[in-house]
Amino acid sequence: MGQPEQKTTGIFEYKNSSILERKPESISKIMLRKYMKNKLAVFSAIILLLIISAAIFAPIIAPYDPSEQHLLEALSPPGEKYLLGTDDLGRDTLTRLLYGAQVSLIVGFTSVAGSIFIGTVVGAIAGYFGGLIDAILMRFVDVIISFPSLFLLITLVTIFEPSLMTLISVFALFGWTGTARLVRGEFLSLRSREFVLAAKTMGIRSWRIIFSHILPNAMGPIVVSATLGIGGVILAETALSYLGLGIQPPKPSWGNMLQSAQSLKIMIEAWWFTLFPGLMILITVLSFNFVGDGLRDAFDPKINE
Amino acid sequence: MITYIVRRIMMAIPLLFGITILSFGIIQIAPGDPTALMIDPMIRDKDLVAYKELYGLNDPIYVQYLKWVGNMIQGNFGDSLIRQGVAVNELIMARLPNTLLLMLVSTILAIFISIPIGIISATKQNSLADYTFTFFSFLGIATPNFWIGLVLIMFLSVHLGWFPTGGVATLNEPFSIWDRIHHLILPSIVLATADVAGLTRYIRSSMLDVLKQDFIRTARAKGFKQKKVVYKHALRNGLIPVITIFGLMLPSFIGGSVVVEKIFGWPGIGMLFFDAAFQRDYPVIMAITVIASALVVIGNLLADILYAIFDPRIEY
DSSP, rough: OOOHHHTTSSHHEEEIIIISSSOOOOHHHHHHEEEEEOHHHHHHHHHHHHHHHHHTTTHHHHHSSTTTOOOOGGOOOOOSSSSSBTTTTTTTTTHHHHHHHHEEEEEEEEHHHHHHHHHHHHHHHHHHHHHHHHHHHHHHHHHHHHHOHHHHHHHHHHTTTHHHHHHHHHHHSSSSHHHHHHHHHHHHHTTTEEEEEEHHHOOOOOOHIIIIIIIGGGHHHHHHHHHHHHHHHHHHHHHHHTTSSSSSTSSSSGGGGGTTTTHHHHHOOOHHHHHHHHHHHHHHHHHHHHHHHHHHHHHHSOOOO | OHHHHHHHHHHHHHHHHHHHHHHHHHHHHHOOOOOHHOOOTTTOHOOOOOHHTTTTTTTTTHHHHHHHHHHTTTTTBOOSSSSTTBHHHHHHHHHHHHHHHHHHHHHHHHHHHHHHHHHHHEEETTTTHHHHHHEEEEEEEEHHHHHHHHIIIIIIIIOOOOOOOSSOTTTHHHHHHHHHHHHHHHHHHHHHHHHHHHHHHHHHHHHHHTTHHHHHHHOOOOOOOOOHHHIIHHHHHHHHHHHHHHHHHHHHHHHHHHHHHHHHTSSHHHHHHHHHHTOOOOOHHHHHHHHHHHHHHHHHHHHHHHHHHHHHOOOO
């Protein structure tokens, strides 16, 4: 509009050609560029992708069957035949680590998806409506947060028989409180902004304002808390499985692979038995944490590139 | 100040009631009848009814709940289902000193390790030392506690023989302080690691915030030495937010003790809870869950009150 007239003077010509006509960069592009500058976060994302693909393609790349026992070669040290050694029943450690990755990742992703969903809905309702609803929901959150979670997990898992489904539901049903507090905070600050007032004035229904107007603006912190949450769930799952309250053998999980690590024979002769599952947990959780940190910085407009 | 403390305590009471309701509710949804565990399956129906009457299992649920809470307030947690005739109180009191000792020592350990590290990281921001500490604290946060325990036992106890592999004292030997300390070292280190990793991060960022403030610049401008500025002016203010963090870390700390006690065969509350969970000894499970959560609530209450005492800017 009105561009031909503006072009008559030199200054306008300059402005038009180089600054005003340049398309503003999209937010996702800016975030991607910020993320890519964080070397550690990029490296961790690559590691995670490798672990995820290793878990998906475990049946193809694993050298053995996860429950195949070679009793005569029990506790073989890492070597050509068994890359990372064998366990006390002669099962290949590498194979079991690959299949264990499936379990840890499935538990991590699905239970966090569940807890993020519950936490977002509760936090959004509490933050948007405020008042009595907010007070009741937040006191409920306070109660759940006051329980030392491991006590709660152990109680529930023993009540409902330990299994993959029990683990996932327990993590999802009791892991949402942090997200709820976070989303509530976001909604409290967003609900009085002009665009929400505008939507209200136009008579748009509450649930639509919540989910299609406010929620997209609160996605950043939610994604970050989901990423960091997966690491936390994997740590809890491995601890429970180690204690015999999680994934049950013979199905391998990084936690239950360590169940007999405390036998004296293994402690003296088979360092690889204890070392590798722990390293896998450490590397995976560390990568999720670094990716989460990288995302947090990328989403934060206050942090400059 | 007094009104603040009273108000804060009043807020904790409904929380405690919420905790008892949730603990009670969880056990109620458990499939199966609690009597099934302790009664002879050949029992006659008439006796079963009398038995249920005796234990109040025929009452409506809310009556059962109120009775349970009423007894609990008087300090009576009922009898163990598995070890019949033994009061839950007795079981807990026998184990409590061990757990308190372990927690106290590892808390002190965590504070004495993380404060200096946090200060060094903050005063020498972006130095090699800062990066090293940051690296190790990220590692500490991402490493499962039980695995650190396993690795330490494997190397330090089994291979090098420096420490016992578990227990509170050497069996069949007269009591000696050194023996007790010797047994305490590894479990308290393992329990402290998770806290140290988190605390150093918080102390570092809190100190960084304080060191940027005007009064620190004023102190420097007055010619105070770096040591005095950091330890006398900054540290006092830098540690205030850490009080709250300490309260928030309490649940995972108490939960962590279950795992550590299990690995080191440390006969404390955590092990009692673990065994009770495996045997579905509900009265013990419920008692420990309620006590642990109450400890968390009280811990956070204390943290808030301490915060108000140390930070006069807080309005009551």
